[in-house]
């Protein structure tokens with residue numbers, strides 16, 4: 001069966017995917033630590049890029065206390081390596097790659113959207 005890769009709506013995000021490479025992994029903890037402590041990268045991925053932007057809080061507040069801080073990067077490491085809890089918005093059973101709607105964190109340009117999905121085109125009736 002033919003499947004076509006199409007871009008998901010721009011509000012589709014992988015909870016915790018700070019660097020927007022479409023997977024939650026060690027690099028996302030490094031991304032959070034980097035922004036908080038070294039300024040590289042310089043901004044969080046949503047909205048105005050600041051840690052208090054509602055999109056960034058929704059996307060990266062791994063242990064939901066309403067702020068992005070050291071504990072959120074640590075929580076990613078606990079989830080990945082010590083059987084810690086997943087992001088509260090994570091897709092059960094697909095916590096590292098599952099996309100969810102986070103409307104307050106729009107992806108920006110479509111080419112930057114981290115979530116993709118495969119769809120099968122609808123069947124069309126033959127006319128002959």
Ligand SMILES: [Ca+2]
Pocket residue numbers: 016017018019020021022023024025027028
């Ligand atoms: Ca990532």
